[in-house]
Amino acid sequence: MRRAGELEEVVTALHRAGCVAAEEEARELVAAANCAESLDGLVARRISGEPIAWITGRTTFCGLELRVDTGVFVPRWQSEVMARMAVGLLPARGVAVDLCTGAGSIAVVLAAARPHATVLGTELDPLAAACARRNGVRVLEGDLFAPLPLGIRGSVDVLTAVAPYVPRDALHLLPRDVAQFEPNLSLDGGPDGLDVVRRIVFEGADWVRPGSSVLLEVGSDQCGTVAGLLERAGCLAPEVIEDPDGDPRGVWARMA
Ligand SMILES: C[S@@+](CC[C@H](N)C(=O)[O-])C[C@H]1O[C@@H](n2cnc3c(N)ncnc32)[C@H](O)[C@@H]1O
Structure with missing residues (x-):
């Protein structure tokens, strides 16, 4: 049974530590505390900066619950706009590839919305690949396109990626x-x-079919450069992907 005032104490502790979503996170931590790990222990982990998704082992993405293992990149709400666009572009029985799939968030959304489509993810990090697999993704472990079956070469309808895109000398500017x-x-x-x-x-041009869609999440100041790269690779009229607030989140284009 929970102690009276416990939730409020956690909210206060998280507020003091500078947590922006203290109330929501406090509720998650209280719900996650169990015999194996005390609430104090969970709160201490969060105050140390450990992602809440690693502590609770879960997050939601496009309304779907996902497992997130410790050590795996936590799917961001900013990527939801691209995932939803990709669903709209994927034919019912089409082929989608989500490169750099991480915990598999985008692939999970595509497979849930298009159950008859072939949705594959690729991922270099074995820890992330295992997590995506536990989320139900057909994930192939390896570098970008290398682990994909040759049989789908030239026939991919939708190619998505939230690849690493932070410039190296800006890594130190990321939140702690x-x-x-x-x-x-x-x-x-x-x-x-x-x-x-x-x-x-450039490698993707060999995997997608004519008329297919390529969707790439990048930083707002990288969209122009990526649009130019897509045009050089044979894509037509690249467009910036904007979130509901109008902020640029990436670029999408159709292959000629
Ligand atoms: C920014 S995270 C995005 C993960 C996931 N798509 C998401 O949105 O939550 C980038 C992912 O790319 C993976 N990665 C980095 N280089 C890779 C490569 N060459 N081939 C495949 N995956 C790679 C990382 O391990 C990481 O899981």
């Missing part, structure tokens, strides 16, 4: 929780942040 806890492999995009994205654009 992110920089200290989330894996560098999920963040570091090389000198201009676009090392992995550039590879996706």
Whole structure:
């Protein structure tokens, strides 16, 4: 049984530690406390900066519940707009590939909305790949396109990726929780942040079919560069993906 005032105490502790969503997180921590780990222990972990999703082992993405294992990049609400667009572009029996799938958030949304489609994820980090698998994703472990079956080469209808895109010299500007806890492999995009994205654009041209859709999440100041890369790779009229607040979250384009 819970002690009276327990929730309020946790809210106060989280507020003091600078948590922006203290009330919501306090409720999650109180619900997650169990015999194996005390509420005090969970609160101490959160105050140290550990992501709430690692502590509770879960998050929600596009209204779906996902497991998030410790050490795996936590899916962000900012990526939901791209996931929803990708659903709208994927034919009922089409083929979708989500590169850099992490916990598998985008692939899970695609597979839930298009149960007859083929939805594959690829992921380099074995820990993240295992997490995506537990989330029900058909995930192939390896570097970008390398683990994909050759049989789908040239026939992918929708290609999505939230690849690492933080410029290396901006990594230190990330919020403390992110920089200290989330894996560098999920963040570091090389000198201009676009090392992995550039590879996706140019290697991807061989995997997608004519008329297919390519959707890439990047930073707002990278959208112009990525649109140019997509055009050079043979895509038509790239457009910026905006979230409901009008903030740029990435770029999408159709392959000619
Ligand atoms: C920013 S995280 C995004 C994860 C997931 N798509 C999401 O939105 O939650 C980037 C992911 O790409 C993976 N990754 C980095 N380089 C990769 C590569 N060359 N091939 C496949 N996955 C890669 C990382 O391990 C990490 O899980």
